[in-house]
Amino acid sequence: MKRFVAEITESVRLYGDTHLLWFDATDVAGATPGQFLMVYIGEGEDPLLGRAISIHRLREGEHGPEFALLFDVVGRGTRWLAERRPSDGVEMVGPLGHGFEPDARAQRHLLVGGGIGAAPLVWLADDLAAQGREVTLILGGRTPAQIFPAELLHPSVELVVATEDGALGERGRVTAPFERLLSWCDQAFACGPEPMFEALWNVARDSGLRKPVQGLMEARMACGLGICYSCAVFPRQGGVKLVCHDGPMFELKDLYG
Numbered sequence: 091m092k093r094f095v096a097e098i099t100e101s102v103r104l105y106g107d108t109h110l111l112w113f114d115a116t117d118v119a120g121a122t123p124g125q126f127l128m129v130y131i132g133e134g135e136d137p138l139l140g141r142a143i144s145i146h147r148l149r150e151g152e153h154g155p156e157f158a159l160l161f162d163v164v165g166r167g168t169r170w171l172a173e174r175r176p177s178d179g180v181e182m183v184g185p186l187g188h189g190f191e192p193d194a195r196a197q198r199h200l201l202v203g204g205g206i207g208a209a210p211l212v213w214l215a216d217d218l219a220a221q222g223r224e225v226t227l228i229l230g231g232r233t234p235a236q237i238f239p240a241e242l243l244h245p246s247v248e249l250v251v252a253t254e255d256g257a258l259g260e261r262g263r264v265t266a267p268f269e270r271l272l273s274w275c276d277q278a279f280a281c282g283p284e285p286m287f288e289a290l291w292n293v294a295r296d297s298g299l300r301k302p303v304q305g306l307m308e309a310r311m312a313c314g315l316g317i318c319y320s321c322a323v324f325p326r327q328g329g330v331k332l333v334c335h336d337g338p339m340f341e342l343k344d345l346y347g
């Protein structure tokens with residue numbers, strides 16, 4: 091983990107209110123899918139707290155390795171970030187947290203993303219698919235404007251889309267295809283809003299299949315470094331966990347079981 095300034099190589103509004111930034115990647119070597127960066131936004135006398143953003147994916151750029159951030163423009167910080175242009179520098183700290191832990195023996199992987207929860211799953215899907223492992227990615231959103239473009243996924247990833255308005259894929263939430271596909275997979279991974287995790291956990295528990303499901307939790311984060319306790323969560327088993335330090339990846343059975 092280190093503090094660094096990354097230079098933007100590409101900036102694009104990819105779909106809906108979702109923006110994609112590519113950066114030179116010299117400082118994130120060794121990061122794994124599910125890890126995040128604290129991104130320091132604002133300038134000069136108007137600095138803001140860091141914003142936690144997952145590393146979205148990696149690529150080989152024109153001048154060397156690059157990493158991407160994919161984010162929804164929801165407030166002041168993400169708006170500032172979306173206004174940055176190529177060759178601008180952005181200050182960051184990371185890579186932070188514990189990412190997904192795919193079991194080396196697993197062959198079939200079920201990934202479930204709600205809205206912008208797709209961001210870190212795309213990299214996990216890239217990684218698993220590049221190793222020749224099977225990946226089915228379920229993406230859900232209220233409307234098609236929240237769905238990551240299918241053509242940008244690794245070609246061997248199987249995509250299932252569920253939208254609440256039914257305008258793309260099947261009508262409804264991600265829980266229905268998750269229930270249908272759970273028996274197919276060896277391991278499942280999820281990222282999205284907390285109610286989605288609870289719904290997935292209920293399906294996984296009621297199925298009696300005992301499939302391991304890892305979820306990437308979101309929480310309001312002030313420091314990202316285990317100091318301020320703003321990201322504390324309280325698993326049902328008791329105790330307190332810090333999303334930035336103990337997570338953001340948690341086994342859903344540890345949170346809700």
Ligand SMILES: Cc1cc2nc3c(=O)[nH]c(=O)nc-3n(C[C@H](O)[C@H](O)[C@H](O)COP(=O)(O)OP(=O)(O)OC[C@H]3O[C@@H](n4cnc5c(N)ncnc54)[C@H](O)[C@@H]3O)c2cc1C
Pocket residue numbers: 126141142143144145160161162163164165166167168169206209210307308309310311338
């Ligand atoms: C580990 C981690 C990884 C994340 N990865 C991504 C990512 O890859 N892409 C992405 O778009 N977002 C991601 N987020 C959420 C992101 O941090 C917030 O959307 C961002 O901080 C909003 O900043 P802002 O200044 O634009 O909005 P603000 O003005 O601070 O807030 C705007 C709205 O977003 C809500 N909000 C702000 N922060 C969070 C948060 N941490 N969790 C839930 N709601 C929040 C606020 O309640 C408010 O309604 C991640 C969060 C965590 C903790």
Ligand code: FES
Pocket residue numbers: 310311312313314315316317318319320321322332333334335
């Ligand atoms: S964000 Fe400060 S302890 Fe987690």
